[in-house]
Amino acid sequence: MTLILSNEDVELILNMEELIPVLAEAFTELSAGRGGDRVRTDIVTPTTWSDDSLYALKSMDGVVPKFGVGAIRINSDILTFPDTATGMRRVKIPAAPGERYVGIVLLFSTHTGEPLAIFPDGVVQSMRVGATSALAADYLSRKEADTVTILGSGWQARTQLIGLNVVRDLKDIRVYSPNSDNCIKFAEEMSLVLGKDVRAFTSAKEACKGADIIHCATNTSAPVFLEAWLEPGMHIGTIRPGATELEKKAWSCVDVMTLLHYNDHARLIYTHDSRIGEEKDNASYSMERDKVHASLPTFPDIMAGRRQGRINDEQISSFFNNGMGYQFAAAGYLINKKAREVGIGRELPTDWFTETVHP
Numbered sequence: 001m002t003l004i005l006s007n008e009d010v011e012l013i014l015n016m017e018e019l020i021p022v023l024a025e026a027f028t029e030l031s032a033g034r035g036g037d038r039v040r041t042d043i044v045t046p047t048t049w050s051d052d053s054l055y056a057l058k059s060m061d062g063v064v065p066k067f068g069v070g071a072i073r074i075n076s077d078i079l080t081f082p083d084t085a086t087g088m089r090r091v092k093i094p095a096a097p098g099e100r101y102v103g104i105v106l107l108f109s110t111h112t113g114e115p116l117a118i119f120p121d122g123v124v125q126s127m128r129v130g131a132t133s134a135l136a137a138d139y140l141s142r143k144e145a146d147t148v149t150i151l152g153s154g155w156q157a158r159t160q161l162i163g164l165n166v167v168r169d170l171k172d173i174r175v176y177s178p179n180s181d182n183c184i185k186f187a188e189e190m191s192l193v194l195g196k197d198v199r200a201f202t203s204a205k206e207a208c209k210g211a212d213i214i215h216c217a218t219n220t221s222a223p224v225f226l227e228a229w230l231e232p233g234m235h236i237g238t239i240r241p242g243a244t245e246l247e248k249k250a251w252s253c254v255d256v257m258t259l260l261h262y263n264d265h266a267r268l269i270y271t272h273d274s275r276i277g278e279e280k281d282n283a284s285y286s287m288e289r290d291k292v293h294a295s296l297p298t299f300p301d302i303m304a305g306r307r308q309g310r311i312n313d314e315q316i317s318s319f320f321n322n323g324m325g326y327q328f329a330a331a332g333y334l335i336n337k338k339a340r341e342v343g344i345g346r347e348l349p350t351d352w353f354t355e356t357v358h359p
Contacts, residue, residue, distance in 0.1 A: 001347035003336060005119035009345050013338040014124065016159075016166045019131045019331060020138075024303065026064050026330035027135075031304035037062040037326035041267045049095055053080045062326030064333065068110050071329035073121050076102040087222025107332040115353045117336045117345075121328070124335065128327040130159025132260065133237045136299050136319040137213055138167035140256060140310050141235035145212030146171040151204060151224050152217035153177035153186035156239060158193075160215045165194055168213070173198045176207035205229055213237070216245035223247035230254075236318045243320040255315035256308075258299050260322050296320075 029035040040060040047055035056077045063070035078093040094101050103121035108114065137145075148164050150157050153175055164170065173196060177183035180202065187200035201207035208214050208229045215237040216224050225236055227250035236254075238245040243259075251257065297307030299319060310317050339345050 002115045002350045002353055003117040003339055003345045004348055005117060005335065005339055005345040007120045007123045009339065010119055010123040010335055012344065013342060014127055014331070014335055016127070016131055016134065016163050018338075019127060019334060020135055020163065020166060022334045023128070023131050023327065023330050024135055026067070026326065027300040027303055029064060029066050030326060031298070031300035031306060034066065035062065035064050035326060037261060037324045039267055040323075040325065041269065043269045043271075045271045047078055049078045049093065050080070053078055053093065055079070060323075060325030060328070062324060062329045063110060064326065064329045065110055067330065067333040069116065069329050069333045069336070070108045070110055071105055071325065071332045072108075073105050073125075073325055073328045074103070075121065084220070087220045089219050090221070091219065105328050105332055107329070107336055114350050117332065117339070119332075119335065124328065124331050126155055126159045128331050129156060129239055129321060129323060130161075130163040131331075132299075132323075132327060133160055133215060133239065133319065133321050134163025134167045135303075136258065136260075136321070137164055137215075137235055137237060139299070139302060140258065140317040140319060141168070141213050142233055142310075142313050145235065147174075147211045148172070148213040148215070149174045149176065149201075149207045149211040150215050150217060151176055151207070151245070153179065153182045154217065154219065156219075157186065157215075157217035158190065160217045160237070160239075161190055161198075162193070164213060164215065165196070170194075170196060172211075174201055174207045174211065175199070176201045176204045216240070218245060220245070226250065227253060230316055232314045232316065234316050236316075237321060238318070239321045239323075243318075243322075246318060253316060254318045256310050256317040257296050257320075258302060258309070258318065259296050259320040260299055261324050261326075 038061050043057045045055045047053055056079055058075040061072035078095040080091045081088055096102050105119055105121050107117040109116050145168055148170055150161050175183055175187050183200045187198040190198045213235045217239055218224055221244050224245045226247045230253050301307040302309040
């Protein structure tokens with residue numbers, strides 16, 4: 001039987017304490033060449049939704065043979081690119097009936113090829129990003145690091161903080177967001193979630209001053225952490241493609257600069273000469289990024305001891321969390337396993353998704 005799960009089901013069974021070690025094992029397999037990941041592909045076209053929006057069909061996939069699974073994540077998105085006080089933002093519109101987004105993960109067995117599970121990508125997307133960032137911080141930040149700043153107060157910021165709280169005994173937790181109402185609300189909510197005081201700041205610079213770990217969790221294309229704010233021993237994590245959240249001038253000041261994988265650029269297929277606003281406006285930034293990234297160690301290689309990470313407490317480290325489909329396979333393995341153990345979700349006949357005709 002093929003298991004059908006909702007975001008609510010996934011949220012019920014997936015937690016950072018279990019996901020982080022599963023991802024660690026999967027990344028070790030990847031570094032050893034025993035796992036596979038394919039570069040993300042986006043087909044971008046015009047849409048009738050509005051004149052200033054685009055349609056994007058995105059897919060990314062990976063296989064973890066040790067876990068016996070492969071997964072593909074598919075998104076069908078309406079995209080807009082509004083200008084804000086902090087720069088251009090990439091905003092998905094919930095344009096599907098009922099004001100809903102469209103993103104699914106298909107999990108397959110490497111033993112039989114059959115579909116094991118189908119579930120939305122929303123909860124697992126945020127969890128896999130937060131868990132990966134936390135895992136990198138565990139390896140790259142100073143072991144006694146206990147002061148953290150989150151730049152951003154959206155849905156990604158939440159799991160970034162939850163993950164960090166798993167790998168470090170946090171004593172001073174700070175958050176900054178240009179939207180003061182959201183910032184205060186986030187601080188109040190996360191104080192309850194963590195059972196620790198989370199402080200809202202009105203200045204990004206002040207929030208970062210003296211912090212051991214800074215995690216950028218935004219959807220802006222403009223830098224949110226500046227070179228002038230760097231201090232010895234800091235670790236900076238970013239989640240935006242191309243590490244645009246970290247000011248480019250700061251790159252040369254970072255001693256240990258890492259990324260998740262080398263397939264940083266999505267394969268973008270355009271029709272009707274459509275162009276995503278971020279890509280058009282950041283062409284020179286992208287070229288400079290690619291030159292730098294080509295020489296960087298990947299985090300899985302640092303985990304496996306193939307490349308060197310932090311060697312002293314004075315070094316500044318950074319991690320560019322350029323996501324991959326491989327993470328969905330690893331997380332999907334855990335989701336499918338736990339869901340079947342506790343008996344949640346709906347089962348549908350696998351025959352509905354297989355065929356007797358040779359494809």
